[in-house]
Amino acid sequence: MSWIQQPPGADAVAAQKAALREAFGGWSIIHTTDTCRWWAIRTGQRARLDGRLLGARVCTELDADTADELHVKLREVVQAEAGAR
Known part of the structure; x- marks a missing residue:
C-alpha cells in the first residue's frame, strides 16, 4: 500500500x-x-536555563488526558522555571 489511512x-x-x-x-x-494520552518529554540537558541546571527539581516529563491539559502543565513548568532564574 502506498498510503497510510x-x-x-x-x-x-x-x-x-x-x-x-x-x-x-x-x-x-x-x-x-x-x-489517547499526551506526553511532553525533555532530557536533563535541555532542562537548563542560561547553561545552568535549575536545581534538584527539574521536570523532564509530563502527561495529560488532553492537549489543553498538557498546555496548562507545560505553562506552569515554564513559569516556575522562569522564577528560578
Whole structure:
C-alpha cells in the first residue's frame, strides 16, 4: 500500500502537536493512539536555563488526558522555571 489511512481526528491531533511544539520548543510532544494520552518529554540537558541546571527539581516529563491539559502543565513548568532564574 502506498498510503497510510489516518484515523479520524488525526489532522486535529497533528495541529495540536504542532502548536504545542511551537509554544514549548524544548519539549518533545507525543500523542499515543492506543491510550489517547499526551506526553511532553525533555532530557536533563535541555532542562537548563542560561547553561545552568535549575536545581534538584527539574521536570523532564509530563502527561495529560488532553492537549489543553498538557498546555496548562507545560505553562506552569515554564513559569516556575522562569522564577528560578
